Amino acid sequence: MTQPTSDATAAPKSMDDIVALCRRRGFVFQSSEIYGGINGFWDYGPLGTELKRNLKNAWWTDMVHRELMGPFGAPVDIVGVDSTIIMNPKVWEASGHVSGFNDPMVDCRETKARYRADHLFVQRFELDGTTAGFATVGAGVDEARKAIDADRARRKVPHGYGGLANAIAKVRFGVTEAALDDLVPFDTLDATARAAVLAPEAKEVGTLTEPRMFNLMFETFVGALRSDDAKAYLRPETAQGIFANFENVVNSTRVRVPFGIAQIGKAFRNEVTPRNFTFRSREFEQMEIEFFVHPSQAPEWYAFWRDTRFAWWQSLGLAGGNLQLREHDADELAHYAKEGAGTSDIEYRFPFTAPGFGELEGVAHRSDYDLRQHAEHSGKRDKMKYFDQERNERYFPHVIEPSGGADRGTLALLCEAYTPDESRASKVYMAFHPRLAPVKAGVFPLVNKDGMPEIGERLYRQLRKRFVCEYDPKQSIGKRYARMDEAGTPYCFTIDGQSVEDQSVTVRHRDTQAQERIGVDHVERFLTERIGGA
Ligand code: ATP
Secondary structure (H helix, E strand, O other), rough: OOOOOOOOOOOOOHHHHHHHHHOOOEEEOOOOOOOOOOOOOOOEEEEHHHHHHHHHHHHHHHHHHHHEEEOOOOOOEEEEEOOOOOOOOOHHHHHHHHHHHEEEEEEEEEOEEEEEEEHOEEEEEEEEEEEEEEEEOOOHHHHHHHHHHOOOOHHHOOOOOOOOOOOOOOOOOOOOOOOOOOOOHHOHHHHHHHHEEEOOOOOOEEEEEOOOOEEEEOOEOOOOOOOHEEEEEEEEEEEEEEEHOOHHHHHOOOOOOOOEEEEEEEEEEEOOOOOOOEEEOOOEEEEEEEEEOOOHHHHHHHHHHHHHHHHHHHOOOOOOOOOOEEEHHHHHOOOOOOOOHHHHHHHHOOOOOOOOOOEEEEEEEEEEEHHHHHHHOOOHHHHHHHEOOOOEEEOEEEEEEEEEEEEHHHHHHHHHHHHEOOOOOOEEEEOOOOOOOOOOEEEEOOOOOOOOOHHHHHHHHHHHHOOOOOOOOOOOHHHHHHHHHOOOOEEEEEEEEHHHHHOEEEEEEEEOOEEEEEHHHHHHHHHHHHOOOO
């Protein structure tokens, strides 16, 4: 199921322009930039920090604090935890990450490029009825790209294979007509076939190494000795900190199944090919809920969370055709997902994935896999089972997990908000939802004299008790509006000559640039009505 289908023909925004604005206005910087950066790590500047914080706060407020109605007519119960990044390494043996959290990696001996073998798609050729080789279709990269896009659209390939077309070999045999098979990932080919693949940008055939499994967890050592006994990992997901605390939470609070535990925090993955700005980073933040239910109610809760989470992203302004919900096919299900259980991705069409989509959040029915694993590995066995007083039954609850990325979410908000507009001095404005906008209001005396700054400063001091605001008495008013447009500030209040006489100010609306007059006493209420207590 894919809904809603989107207008894949809309011209994508320029990622280069978005990245440039992020740097210029202090949304996102390269980590350690003065030393040339470090691949896969990003810092947030002042505006980006506010934006990401607003996103995380909205998530926490809406999921943990505010009342949500569940699928059985009772309010949804969720509590929070804040677990450590480094945990006992047995956690990661139990969860399957030590043995299974691997990506297949290949290197090109000729170009020295490195790829994820499962992201490198290959086209098989038939020549005179015999398999002649493996490469892309068409006479060159452009035709190959079209063929790949057509194939991707036909099969609804979900992920951000924006670099896919580049990552596919050019024609090997000069064949322009070929039987079109489905594109297949490199790591699914046998050794003979792999040796016949022409790698991206390579001149020779067969320059790709055999895929090697690479564990994505960052290792570290706890204590003074760097021995195997002291080895530990930086967590690759926040979820296990929740599972490991399941019993503690049940015993220390009044929550009863069905209930959820939420956590926001850092996760670390030594990604083979970090790319696409913050989309695939090596350090990032997750916003996860593990929601524990009676196994018989898992389907209803799964559907509830899938729909609730999709609607939540829509409510923050990702409302158009750039957002889609995609239910996984049976062959995509993760190791923990029971057959017949659902997994879906909430996907956003990033400029670098367009016309395809990239994952923003996964919603998965994880069955009772994790709790069982921890019960087994910790030696607690059946003692870790939950006792359901109402049902008079002891069982391992099933888990529905909405797992979103705070950085991917922030990136989607930045991409969605970025709106070129030639009619403005700034040529662009950031159309953030007012709730998420880093700065809620600008307060500007038209000129820095004649009683205007006094009214402006008073208003600013009043507003900043509740809202992040900027006061700027200098520069031309056009420049000040332009700065606010680039920051995505939804409202600017300007104090002019008339304000001194009748205590009114103009409100400038960011998206329409329309202006209206309201009393200076009404400004706080005006903002509260539009932004709320967010
Ligand atoms: P992908 O297939 O893109 O690697 P995933 O399916 O491995 O993602 P999950 O393990 O389901 O991702 O993690 C949940 C969420 O965490 C993702 O939806 C995404 O928002 C975020 N996330 C995962 N890996 C990264 C990363 N390397 N950089 C930024 N965010 C990430």
